[in-house]
Amino acid sequence: MKHFDFKKDILPHLAAIAIFLIVTIVFYSPVFLENKALPQHDIMQWKGSAQELEEFREQTGEEGLWTNSMFGGMPGYLINVEFSGELTKEIHKLISFYLPHPTGIILIAFISCYVMLLVFGVRSWLAVAGALTFGLTAFNIISIGAGHNSKVTAVAYMPLVLAGVHAAFTNRKWLGFVLTALGLALQLRVNHLQITYYLMIMVLVYGLFQLIQAIQEKKIADFAKTVGILVVAVIISLGANTGRLWTIMEYSPYSMRGKSELTSQGGGEKTGLEKDYAFQYSNGIMEPLVLFIPNFFGGSSQQDLGKNSNLEKALRKQGMSGQQLQQQVENAPAYWGDQPLTAPYYAGAIVVFLFVLSLFFLERKHTLWVMVLVGLSIVLSWGDNFQTFNYLIFDYLPGYNKFRSVTFVIIIAIVAMIISGFSGLEKLLSLDWNKETQKKFFIAMGITGGFALLAALFAGIGSYRGAIDARLASYPDWYLQALREDRASLLRVDAFRSLFFVVATAAVIWFVQLDKLKKSLGMGVIILLILIDMMGVSKRFLNSDSFVRESKADEFVATEADQRILKDQDPDYRVLNLMNPFNDAKTSYFHKSVGGYHGAKMRRYQDLIEREISPEVSEVIAGLQEGKFDFENADVLNMLNTKYFKAGESARAAIANPSANGNAWFVSEIIKVNNANEEIAAISTFDSKEEAVVDVSSFEVSEIVNDSTSKISLTSYAPNELVYQSSSNKAGLAVFSEIYYPEGWKATIDGEEVKILRANYVLRALEVPAGEHKIVFTFAPSSYRIGNTITWVFNVLLILSCLGYVGYAFVGKSKE
Structure with a gap:
């Protein structure tokens, strides 16, 4: 019987988890040490949309399943519906160490990536470094700041699934089965199918190269066996989410992701989103360079340029001072890329360097699939800026036209580079430090460091004019000139910054290979460099100023207008907030709303918004501004029982509509x-x-x-x-x-x-x-009732599989 060596088999992992916990607590120190909260735009909107369902659950103990609080009414599956059979919810809490949401998300990302890198053969301390890189990537931090919690959680579980797939294909089939089933079940539970779709792309590309290798090595039978095991794992993970997936699939054809029945909109010819909507956010051709140099395109659409910036000096010269000056500098339109609104998805200068390094040291069978994924991810992220390829994919790749914001696909490149980069470093550390090894090492350093140096030296020759500048047409030339000088400065400073991290990491590796620095100490320094690099950029988007002392009760305070409307004791009527009604779910916290905030509203309701509701809203606003309006003419709003309009926060802004048709x-x-x-x-x-x-x-x-x-x-x-x-x-x-x-x-x-x-x-x-x-x-709906039962059954099977593997490992029959 084999026994675990605590110092070798347990202690490194406990130390890794301790590091992850400490980093999480430090990063979210305002939450843990100052009792502050992180206000998130999308979460605020979600709370508004979910309020009716939450109140119903608290009052009755039942699930509402349908809510009238948004868009006149819609299924609650994509808003706030719980499935009693989802035991994976407790596993999710356990993996996040019961930390308050959303602080536990990056802890899950750390642990998930750590497991993945261990499975890929990376030693524990390098796996810690890679995990910290993944968890703190700007993709995750920016998304958390915006309130895209489900997206980031789905991303956090991607490495766990990839770990399972790789384990299964490297003769650790039970481990692969358990990790795949568990990771995918946890990811599907958070219900961000766009990220799951990207994960599927990664698995398919990896699997295709495994098939090619199996054919070359004449191991088709073993390949088929592995695929069979993984298929069973996928079935269990799907079964563990049957209720959620069934209800969503049932709703999908009737949502904006489904087929339009209006022939003028392509009804009967296509399903999914319109291209203009889907590709609204697309990377420019050069924009993926922000993976290496975060401010290559100026950073965020609103970014603090800091004191002594060219813009601040120009504004002072024009006589501006005080708070007005501070606001202008702190919210400057620094970004000059092709998108209307964005922030840079920085992967880390160190990981990009290690990725390039890995291409010289890993076998081709380990790098080809990664290079394909990185290249495919970048090309897909170009979206509308590379129509020849992306329109073809949009029209013919099954399911791809259901998703928007194609910039999210860059997460594939980030994960792939982390796998390859730290696997490559692991390989390098096992090689003799001979001339051939050194030559490859310096070429990799020269490519990455050289590019950073050239970017810094030639930063002054760009135009620094972007799509966002169209909104600055009325600004004076002196403002635009100062802003563009600052954009150049941002690029220059960050290029030198990336150069530093490349050279510093290369130096550590150099000294380790020359035995002038112990490997353990060298890896510790690399971990420190990664923390400085990743946290330095992440704190640009999520820092102490991002947190506030604000309780949930304070987040939704009924205005005088709300209070006046709430005096109406009718059991069911609707309210239309005239201020941006179809991108606002806060109204839904107190009222049943004609508008709302959701990316998958019902297709017919969206048609109604575009064809009838929006024109009527414009007529209502115009009439109210003129002091006269015949509500009887608003037939569509009246048939939706729009009993009140909100035109502001004061009591007078609550405008009763006597012409509403009623229930x-x-x-x-x-x-x-x-x-x-x-x-x-x-x-x-x-x-x-x-x-x-x-x-x-x-x-x-x-x-x-x-x-x-x-x-x-x-x-x-x-x-x-x-x-x-x-x-x-x-x-x-x-x-x-x-x-x-x-x-x-x-x-x-x-x-x-x-x-x-x-x-x-x-x-x-x-x-x-x-x-x-x-x-x-x-x-x-039977999809909920029956789906919930099936969900429970497969959750039990999943947990039994996990416990079975743990027991099997501890009795010594398998030690992986």
């Missing part, structure tokens, strides 16, 4: 159309109180007789159940100011299920018989 109403006439185009065209000119537009190619509807005495009202409201009482002398068509969604909603009249019709492009309608009736809408 439900009977119509006197049906306008029959035959397709989506006719449907949305008809609601441009109809009377929403008297007429209903129905697509008879999809829904059968009876003729109706006008009954002016008919009434219908909402008597009970919950996110997943709406109860109405109707009274009419004749059968008629009732229209409800609720968003139509065909999956999961059921309607009953006096307990008998009836078919839900779609009316007015986005609303629900029912044929209601004469008399008094109780009408109930319930949302209980």
